[in-house]
Amino acid sequence: MSKRSDAKRDWSTLRDKIIGLGESSASKSYYPELQRRLADLERFRALLDQSNDAILLAKLPSGQLVDWNESTCNILDYTNADLVNMTIYDIADTSAWKKVSELLSAEASAAPTTLTTSLRKRDGSLIPTEMTVVVMSIDGHTYAAAVARDITERNKAEQELARYRERLEELVVDRTADLRRANDQLRQEIAERERAEEALRDSERKYRQIYESFYDVYFRTSVDGRIEIVSPSIQQHAGYDPEWLVGRPVTDVYYNAKDRQFFLDMMLAKGEVENYEMRLKTLDGQPVDMLVNARLRRKPDGTPEAIEGVLHDITDRKRAEEALRESEERYRTLVEQALDGIFLADSDGRYIDVNPSGAAMLGYSRDEILSMHISDIVRPEELDRLAVHISNVKRGDRTITEWDLKRKDGSYITTELSAVQLQNGNIQAIVRDITERKRAEEELQKYRDHLEDLVEQRTGELREEQEFTSAILYTSTAIVIVLGPDGKIVRFNRAAEQLTGYSQDEVYGRYLWDLLAPEQIWQVKSLFEELTSGKFPIQFESHIVGKDGSRRLIAWSSTSLLDADGKTKYVIDTGIDITERERAEENRRNFEKQIEAQKRQFYKDTILSVTSGKLDICDAADVRPYISASQIKEEVCGPDDVGYTRRQAQQFCEEHGLVGDRLHTFMVGVGEAITNAVKHAGSGRVYAGTIDGSVWVGVADRGKGIESLILPKATLLRGFSTKPSMGLGYSIMLEVSDQVLLKTGPHGTTVILVKKLEEPRVTLESLHLPDTWMNAPGQVSHG
Amino acid sequence: MNPAMELELRKFVAPEFVFGSGARHLVAQYAANFGARKVLVVTDPGVIKAGWTKDVTDTLESAEISHIVFSDVTSNPRAEEVMAGAEVYRQERCNAIVAVGGGSPIDCAKGIGIVVTNEKHILDFEGVDEVPIPAPPLICIPTTSGSAAEVSQFAIITDLARRVKIAIISKTIVPDAALIDPVTLTTMPSDLTAYTGLDVLVHALEAFVSNAQSPITSMFALEACRLVPHYLAATIREPENMIPRGKMMRASLSAGLAFSNAGLGLAHAMAHSLGGLLDKPHGESNAILMPYVVSYNFAEAADEYTEIADAMGLDVAKKSSEDVKIILVNALKELVQSVGVAPKLSDIGVKHSDIPELARHAMDDLDIATNPRAPSQRDVEVVYEQAL
């Protein structure tokens, strides 16, 4: 409420905003919004293209591919142009066709489904994939979107891992032992060599002896790069004849000649090297790795004279190391890239390593996991089971087990886990998140259970319904006859048996029309055809002929039961015996006819006397002579014709001697008669003629007629009308005519107005005509 | 007019519109051009009964544009109705809106549009320029000649909880197209014809004297002032005669273009308050209040009011300012009564005790900002009292 006191101050700001020159007061423009959405879409598209999974969209039911990402091309080795003309069936593995198309045709499969299948590459080879398919509807079209993940590497990785796991530890131990042995040997040999050198100085003979039997290679090279001495063992390691080598450039035995300069510089600088690795070349050009221990020999004046030393062949060791590093690297890569989580724990259950998938699965960082214990991520109630499982694993049990693992956010995921104890005592577990799979399985199970229930329930209902129907059929007082599609009787209930005297067995297999009156057979057959062609229900009446020949009139109600294809399976005729009712009806109708005739006679007599013979309620026979002698006949088809026909009648009367006021008053009555016909029956016919010094005008219509009960009112009461808009009607006709003949019945009304040419009995003034009198007759006035 | 003012920066916003008989049948063409896949047709039961909704949906169907009709709209559209409509729009995955009807369905449609694009509650948009993202394509087919919501940047929504009518004024809710078809007016009942016709005059008057008016808006406002007094009575006398109906529709459009860009004034602020608190018909409230508001404002805009009086066909040549005021106020009162609208607020059930609350709410109404005279709350109470 305090805001209100500020309101006045805000008014000028509001005024400026309404004028709307500010930045935010832009008119409606979709471009920024459109651009934002396009950018969203492009980003999304880029994401799809970056995905390593093949993502594709196919139109159903043709399976025509309509969109796909770059990975689809890469994985399948097709170009975009190739894929444009292909269907999903071209690239789905034949064995998976069925599965895919089943899935696609199932209308209800709105939920994504994952299946393991293969995709076919351009060269026909198959790639194992895990494919998630979802069917969706866009703009009235159905599409299948599929995300396929190449699981070749995963499969290979899993296999290799398994293999490797088994061998890794042995390998490591083996190699370590080899190495240690090699090192010990080396150290020993170097010591020996030193001792040998000492001895060499002392004794040329002794030197030669040792030198020749030396496993390692003794060498001496001049500073300018000539081989001066090399021990015979060089032949063993590199294949050279030692005699041949002497005097040759030392670079001949280097694998990379330029290493020599480096080595020389180092020797000149340091005076000696220990365990320096050097790669030499064998006689046939292969590399051979040597460990060099050498020193620089100087002349007494200190100038460098030669390099002498011992080469120890380490090719084997190198090879072993390389192999180990490679396999370690491969193992590491596999572990890092594996989609499954891989956890390594020490034998006490403390985690010592985890791969990225494992950490992501649980929502922790790697470091967080490394501070945890196996029991931290298991449900508390499963700790006992965990202890048992760990001890099983330690005993070598490699069963795959299911565990709910706790994520950092407190939720649990369901996993499948296989664990193994490595030789060093550590426990390695490979963990796969199967939450989704689990849920799908449970849902499927639930659905299956539910299906069973449904089937059972439905079967029960059907049985009950059947019993119920039979009971009704049996006890029904109505006749029920069931026909096959050929018209033959297949059911005949008790009421039908009682009515006809036939038993069900007697009529079984006969046509329904065999039981009917012969003259109605044709009609009933054609009705039956209508029923089987889909027009039902149908009501009709027909006579049924009993075993004893008696006829009963039956009111039938028939309908068709259709099978799943919409074809008639059964026709069911339900009938009620209306013989008695029909008879009573007949009697009543006759009686009413008599009464009506009596009533009419009574009214005719009464009205005739009341109107001094002016209004004659008569029969068709009385009217017929007028009509047959008529000199004009005009059709009145609607309100528009009233004026014209009235003028025709007027002209006729005038030509035959009716003139002046007598003519004009008479025409008011004629106009009323014509209007009446149009109002009540919609149309009519106007006749005119002369008789005994009078003219007459007749109007006939095909309306419902005036019921006898209201005849006196309709004809005698001024202004009475059976319809609110009818007007004055007969009282005017009576007043302006000398005689009025009225024939009325259910098939129409004919009124004949007769006017004497002379001897006026009434004058215009004596008529008590209402104000509407001067209205142009025939004009239908709006109420 | 002050010549310097003519050169002030001014903006004029209006949608593309088609005026003339049969304009409504262009709806499918416009919807298709806006890329409509599924159209939410916002309308009300009265318009459905008169047959205009079906007329429009048939046209859409013949162009195979699918649609869903939302008609839960009352005569002063409520926030809840807007939110319900937005829910239908989302669930049915619509991407365009067609409003068929008077000011209520059109305002409701504007509200639905901005609720779905901005994903906020309708009441969050109250005020000027509070709508960040424009509504989806909106095509309006008016069936009354009054609110001019089909061309305006205004939407008036009732907040039942606070019992106030809130105004949303934003260029982003100007419809994309208005199909203005005078034929639709033939089914307008006579009381509604009178109310909406007078509302048009009030729009023109208030826009013309608004402190945010400009030469362009004044041109339109004057045109409406010329048309209404001439043709309003004829439309009531001969509801099916298309000539006066067409003139009134044009008057509504002109006044709408004027007030949408120049704003309204005190009469509307006070009428909104009556609508919010007591649910009184908008046009009726405006019509009763207008003479008293003119009387209150007169001194601040005597020249403008004289121009209006002249346009309305009143003889004000060489009259003193005081005389013009009397002539204009009386003419307005006469016009109101000549079309059968009650002359006083008490006639429509407003009580003296309602006035303080009514005035408080009117003071909070956005339309008061462009009134030529800045009133105090007591001023507003006095105008209500005079009109009582």
Ligand SMILES: [Fe+2]
């Ligand atoms: Fe208004």
